[in-house]
Amino acid sequence: MLIHWKPEKESHIPIFRQIVSHFEEGIKGFEYRTYSRLPSQRELSKLFDVNRSTIALAMDELKALGLIVTNGKGGTRVAELPDGVRSFNWSDYVEGSMYYPNREIIQTINNLDFDDHIIKLSSGAAMPESFKIAKLDQLIKEAAQTTLTLDYTEPKGLLSLRAVLSEHLSSIGIKAKPEEILVVNGALQAIQLIALGLLQTGSTAFIEKPSYLYSLNILKSFRMNKKGIACDVHGIKPSALYKAISRNHHSMLYTIPNYQNPTGRVMPIDRRKKILEVCEELNIPILEDDVYRELWIDEPPPPPLKSMERGGQVLYIGSVSKHLSPGLRIGWIVGPESVMNRLSDIKMQVDYGASTLSQIVTELWFKSDYRETALNEIRSKLKNRRNAAIAALDKYMADLGTWKKPKGGFYIWIDLNKQISEAQLFQKAIDAGVLIYPGHVYGTDEGSAIRISYSSESEERIEEGIRILSNIIRNL
Template sequence: MTEEWLLDRSSTIPLFQQICDRIVEKIRNGEWPVGTKIPTQRELARRFGVNRSTIVYALDELTADGLIQSRVGHGTVVVNNTWNVIASSRSHDWGRYVAAGAHQPNHQWIQIINKAEEDKAILRLGTGEPSPDLLPAHTMLHSLQSRGDVLSLSYSEPRGSLRLREALSRYLLSKGIKAAPSSILIVSGALQALQLISLGLLREGSTILTESPSYLNSIHVVQSTGVRPCGMPMDKEGLIAGRIGPMKRQTDAAMLYTIPTFHNPTGCLMSASRREELMRVCMHERLPVVEDDVYGDLWLDASPPAPLKSLDREGLVLYIGSMSKSLGPGLRLGWVVAPEPVIDRLSDIKMQTDYGTSALSQYAVAEWLETGLYDKHLAGLREELRRRRNHMSTLLDRYMQSYAEWSLPQGGFYIWLRILLPLSVRKLFELALKEGILLHPGSVYDPGLGEPYLRLSYAYASFEGMEHGISRLAALIFQLGGKQ
């Protein structure tokens, strides 16, 4: 077989499509002008080294495009070589490339949610970000304008701005975490931290243990690297530590991912004793822990127990923090605290992907940490979130007491609502969206949920929006679930 007829059998492009492309090329180049009788199906199958059925499929495509035609007694001939026909009929099929991409598409509901959030008129009753009213945009702008420092817009070093890492090192001491600047990597949000850990530390096919339900199921950044999440049971104190050892040995898990403080989506707060038990188990099993602490600063009633990382004496915990939930998601700024060899590995990958987190964001966060503006902002943010949580709790008591059950979270954004009536959450989601109310179904966070759950958030909607949304949600649940 000559190179002219050689097909790329390792390509994601189907063989019949490659054959179509070769024939179109010959027509376009004038090798096969109008009136040319092309080789027989048998001959083409021999030249391309494929089954005759593959040739038939390719020729049918070209016939449908108006380029060739079978004539009784004359075989198959070229009937058109005009550019407009070739261009329209052989336009590039990006769909094949999209389907072949390594990164998995978002959960279907998450795609719908993301699209709906573009509509400013939508009432976002489950969204995972604070309302713009809670973010200090004007104060931050004023604080940056009042400084006489020279702002560098150059690339920062691989680990991130030294000034910011030094500020974070001091900030983390308040949480009981001792981390030198060299053990901190600045990342573009916690999501990038998870991606870097998956790419840099885990083999394809690895298993990572996590709570069930879990935020990790609502994104595919880990799954797209070939890592498989495996759900673990929870109770009121958080992840059940006694199940970690058996599950680790059963699945040969490589890591544990957990959100112990104001868990997403349940809002659960892991107790201090459970944290100590979890660390003992993981140290015994030599199981590394990824601790996601992006909600840790958002306590509403009392300071939460110290992070798992504060109990870590063996470098077993990779600690993730972020400013997205407190200072502003648009900053796209987070960090990883880990042993220096891990930081070296992750920073090398980060430099290969984006050359570093925004210099402006790093400058702003360092400024706010150093001047005390961040602590002042947190005090006001906690007060406002407390008011919002209490308001949503009052509304749930008023409208949902007969239809659902829930627990009042001690911090974070979320209330995990279990609906008591038998109904289709998909139908509820669709009906609510038609009324301009956007929900977050529980199955996004655990596809195996056997009961209807919703993740509600009190962080985004206004007080008036919450009342409208909760009252209408109760009516829709009653409509779908029937009378009590």
């Protein structure tokens, strides 16, 4: 029996449970054939680099499940399974397809995000209270009364929504006709459509280091590359960008200028102008991801790069996920009409458009007369949480790391003073009931760092989470 698998030591799933699941899937899925002999417990313990007692526990469980049998001489074989227990072996298909799975750590976070007991210093979603503050229930009721049929919408999304988005965009300095706007299923789909529709195999996306894009496998799945560009407190260093960009026509700069994920940093206006100049000179397009724009706390952020461009070189992404509701799955891309035509054609092939109901709700939100008041209430709540997080960091972690107070958004990036195992910290934090993102998820390769978020928890729980975290770091 050939075994090309090892348990994931850093997973929160106990090792013995991983071993049981592995053999259960393998046996039920024909990978391990009936009567085939399992390696001895000693060999398995060596192969998996775990204690004999862990193997013995797993074998007992597999025996109890009727999946293996032992003979008198101590040999262990795959049992003959009754009809109906065997299932088709999908593993070649699942593992061989072109789309990469999320890294295990991201899958773990995605699952634990729904565990009510854990303190989520991880969330990238709108504050849970936003739903109520924005009177989303009323908007949904109104939307249900507005629409007679829930038909598909125009290829670029509901025209009436694009018309209000056009008005909204002009308030932040972006002139865009409805034909230059494409409604998408959240900003994530915007990134995916742009990669699919405008880049090629081998294309390179230049990105901030660290960046949200490092946590996604979209580009890798399409056989495209990511190249991290050095940053300072103002964001991407223009000189580093200049140096890194080859005159490759199928490159693109991806940037998050406001309350960057994961550093929380804002790119000042001068830096925005310089970055635009570099990209204009070297003729590469910019993808400006501005999903956090509404979440300013101290002062509104500088105007978007899109509002300062000259030749339509910037594609601009917005979303309601961070200030209203991620579950609506509504975002938008703004760019030249020919580009939007191309992307909307792909979107039609992928899903025939975003949810019509969500689009109507979003339109009503943008038209509501209380939108600005609601946003101010959201900002003020966010400010309390940000302040609570900073106060707790000052109280518990001053000797453990450094950070900057973000001027908006959700995230605080903490550079730890000592080099520790981020994987160990992640796991120990989960064991102690706190969920965080380790820095390496965002592409850091030097030092140790973590990203914490203050969007989803009360001030008390934020403090408690940071206190627990500080104890773990101190003892690592």
